[in-house]
Amino acid sequence: MRAARTAVVAAISALTTITAVAGCAEKSDAKDSDAVQVTASDKKCEVSKTSFPAGHVKLAVENKGSKVTEVYVYAPGDRIVTERENIGPGTKTTINAEVKAGxxxxxxxxxxxxxxxxxKVSATGKGKAAKRDPQLDKAVAAYRTYVQTQADETLPAVEKFTDAxxxxxxxxxxxxYAPSRIGWERxxxxxxxFGDIDPKVDVREDGLEKGQKWTGWHRLEKSLWKTKKITQxxxxxxxLLVKDLKDWQKRVGTADITPTAMANGAKELLDEVQTGKVTGEEERYSxxxxxxxxxxxxxxxxxxxxxxxxxxxxxxxLTKELDKQFKAVKKLLDGYRKGDGFxxxxxxxxxxxxxxxxxxxxLAEPLSQLAAAVVVK
Structure with a gap:
């Protein structure tokens, strides 16, 4: 939940271990002539190229500002092509993505x-998909099925929650409440x-934009655990939560999913853990x-x-290290289990x-290298 992270930025900035919190990102190759150099500061976002060939695109990011920053690539309508969060001051990182012409x-x-x-930038070419191993096409198809299944299984769980x-x-x-959120969090x-769904269903109160009405899971969470009463x-x-999540369920099949998007998404989920779950920021009432x-x-x-x-x-x-670190995180989590939950x-x-x-x-450090590992030259 992007909006929920705002409140922890100051704390993250104060950490002396900011590079670790920033995800121990992939090393950025400043000499890579094929990369789009993105230089971020507190007041500027400079890019070395405003036009580049469609296909596999590498962004070599450097944060020269004093604040933790994020870098996004947006398609029209603010659809997120790729993103990287928690880029600390003085940190460099590389983002790999597959970009169609446009x-x-x-x-x-x-x-x-x-x-x-x-x-504003443009990707030139005929808009063909980047060349890739056929095994990756199978991976994308399987992941698309997984995402749709999670959305389909979320709705009954949400309706159980909202009915109560x-x-x-x-x-x-x-x-x-918590079981209704599992498919979304996965x-x-x-x-x-999609840009517009997350702010409706998963925003925290301190993450609201000016003039935005607070809706979604966390608004209800506050009523259940803090005010301890349910109003009309x-x-x-x-x-409204059910309506918005049905919209998500309907649209999820149209998402632009690529192997690098899958890999970057895995890293984003670890960022979610680091900035929201580990801090206790995400579920502050429940x-x-x-x-x-x-x-x-x-x-x-x-x-x-x-x-x-x-x-x-x-x-x-890399995969040997990832196998090891996933196993370690899961083992650690198992120590906090209680009954059917935690x-x-x-x-x-x-x-x-x-x-x-x-x-x-x-886990986040080697996971940040996964996108580069699946790029086919």
Whole structure:
């Protein structure tokens, strides 16, 4: 949930280990003449090329500002082609993506908020898909099925939650809340790519843009756990949540999914864990952060598993490390299980949160290299 991250930016900026929090990103090759150099600062977003061939595109990003930033590539309608978050001051990173012929905008977001500082660019050519291993086509098809299945299975879970809200059953609604979010959390980068759905269903109160009405899961979360009562307004919001998620379910099949988008999406899910779940920011009232944490890791691992056959051929050392780190994170999470779910996150100590954070960082670093591993030259 991009909007929820705004509140943690200041804290992230203050960390002396900012490079680690920024994802221990791939090394950026400033001498790569084929890359589009993106230089971000607190007031500028400079690109070395405003036109480049369609296909595999490499963005070599450097943050020369004083704030943590994000870099996005937007297609018309603010559809997200690719993104990289938590790029700390003085940090370099490389983003690999597959881009069709057309017009785009590259945006830098100092402070990780707002619409960003944008530069118009274009990808030239006939718009053909980038050449790739046939195994990757199978991976994309399988992932597309996975994403649709998650959306389809989310709706009944959400309706169970919203039905309890509309009945005024506080305890039943609390019990159904976290399970209703699992499918969304597993596939959130795809949902976010549409631009308009995430702010409706998954925004936190402190992430609202000026004039934006607060709707979605977290608005209801606050009523259930903080005000501890269900109003008619909450019941109306429950209906709206179902409506918005049905829109997501209908549109998810049209998402532009590529192997590099899958790999970048896996990294984005780890960013979600680091900036929202580990900090306790995401589920600040319900403290069900570990359910979301698990779902993010599952979604990331699904993308990785589908891409692994090709990645292991090109970078076997990388896949060996990823296998090791996914196993370590999952083992650590298992230690917090309770019944069918997890312990309340407010019972997790600072030391244990630090251990979780370190495990996520250890996984995020090699995961940031996955997109490059599946690019076919």
């Amino acid at each position: 017009t785009y905008e590259i945006a830098c977001k100092p402070g990780m908020k707002g619409d960003g500082i944008r530069q 809200v509309k009945k005024g059953d506080l305890e039943a609604a609390k019990k159904a 596939t959130e980068p795809v949902a976010e790519s 307004a909450d019941k109306d919001l429950a209906d 403290h069900t952060d570990l359910v979301d944490f698990q779902a993010n890791v599952e979604g990331a691992e699904t993308s990785y598993t589908l891409l692994r056959p090709v990645a292991s051929q090109k970078k076997p050392t 312990v309340s996150y407010d019972t997790v100590s600072k030391a244990d949160r630090k251990e979780l954070s370190d495990a996520v960082n250890a």
